[in-house]
Amino acid sequence: MHADLPTDLERLRDVETYLSLQLDRALQQHARPGAHEELPPDRGRLEPVGRFLRTQLGRVRQQIHEVTTGDPGWLTDPATGWYMQHLPAGGEGGRGRGVLHRDGCWITEGTELDRDAAVLALIGVRDAVDPCEICLPERELLPPE
Numbered sequence: 001m002h003a004d005l006p007t008d009l010e011r012l013r014d015v016e017t018y019l020s021l022q023l024d025r026a027l028q029q030h031a032r033p034g035a036h037e038e039l040p041p042d043r044g045r046l047e048p049v050g051r052f053l054r055t056q057l058g059r060v061r062q063q064i065h066e067v068t069t070g071d072p073g074w075l076t077d078p079a080t081g082w083y084m085q086h087l088p089a090g091g092e093g094g095r096g097r098g099v100l101h102r103d104g105c106w107i108t109e110g111t112e113l114d115r116d117a118a119v120l121a122l123i124g125v126r127d128a129v130d131p132c133e134i135c136l137p138e139r140e141l142l143p144p145e
């Protein structure tokens with residue numbers, strides 16, 4: 001459960017609808033820069049907006065799943081692939097960081113990895129790679145602590 005999101009299904013659907021509409025507008029802007037004046041016309045500046053909206057939409061849909069099913073583990077099939085999403089550095093001249101996702105996640109962008117590469121990414125350079133908070137790829141890759 002996400003403490004910042006409602007637990008009432010009707011209110012969750014309201015948020016989902018709003019975010020979906022905003023994401024649609026961002027995608028339209030990407031296809032036709034200038035289509036929506038409230039969004040940056042530059043694709044480089046538009047990208048973080050789209051990424052933020054997709055992430056938020058994923059969290060809302062996860063919450064909807066948990067509220068309607070009582071099941072926090074919405075990804076129950078074994079993962080067959082993993083993806084490394086690359087996030088740019090946020091100031092201080094850092095190197096950026098990676099976020100590891102499994103297949104089936106709402107976020108499907110990034111470099112495809114096999115299981116060994118995904119495990120290495122998590123344990124080898126753990127300071128620069130975070131497991132996704134939505135799809136929890138580490139559940140299948142690392143032994144329980």
Ligand SMILES: [Zn+2]
Pocket residue numbers: 100101102105106107132133134135136
């Ligand atoms: Zn993910």
